[in-house]
Each structure stands twice: as structure tokens, then as C-alpha cells.
Amino acid sequence: MTNQSKCDSDKLLTRKEVSEFFKVDISTVHNWTKKGKLKAYGIANRVYYKESELKRALTEI
Template identity: 55%
Template structure:
């Protein structure tokens, strides 16, 4: 059995405006709390060396000194772009 709803003294435009306003409030609240997840970007040693315009041996030395955190799978070595960006420090003048 379906329920019948009657809107007394409400024009179709007023009803549309009320619905639109409520939907906007819900969407605004959703967007405040929504944080899209960015996929992790992995870089090879070659890409890191090209990014900083340095030799592969420099990238190797940065790994040995702990400046970069290498990740590996098999014989492949990768670096998270976010880790590389975090390892950069501001220079004081």
C-alpha cells in the first residue's frame, strides 16, 4: 500500500528549491570530508637520477647514507615519489 503525500500551499518551484538546497548541503558536507586517494607512484633509479640530474652512483650513495629509502622486488629497485619529496629539506640562506 503506497502512502500519498500532499503539499499544501507549496508551489512546484518552492519544492524544487527546497530539495536543491538540501542536496547542496549534503554534497558540501561530503566534499569537506572526501579525500581522494592518490595511487602511489614508484620511480626507478634511472628516473630518480634524471629527476635530480645526477649520476646513478649518486642515487646509490644517497641510499647507502639513508637519504633515500629504496624499495625492491626481485632485483628491481624502486623509490616512492612521496618519500623522495619528503627527503628534500629547505636550504637556509
């Protein structure tokens, strides 16, 4: 994997974008985060998720 493609896959997504990515409600994203299925990152009172970790979680869920 090149540095550029790794950088692209570490794109940060909002909760809304994550819910659209998985085609679930935002409350489901919240529940998955609380249960530890998804890892959230807080930046300036906002919550983000790494796209690369979401793709990995797809195979784990």
C-alpha cells in the same frame, strides 16, 4: 589529500628516473641510498623509490 592523489604520489620510480628527478648521476642515488637519505624498495631483483618519499627528501637534504 584524496586517495587518488595519494596513490599518484606513491608512484614507483627506477634508479634512472630518480637520477633524472634529482639531476644527479646514478652513483649519487646509490650513495644517498647507502647513507640512508633515500629509502629503496626491492621488487623482483629491481630497485624502486616512492615518488612521495623523494619529494619529502628534497626538503630534508
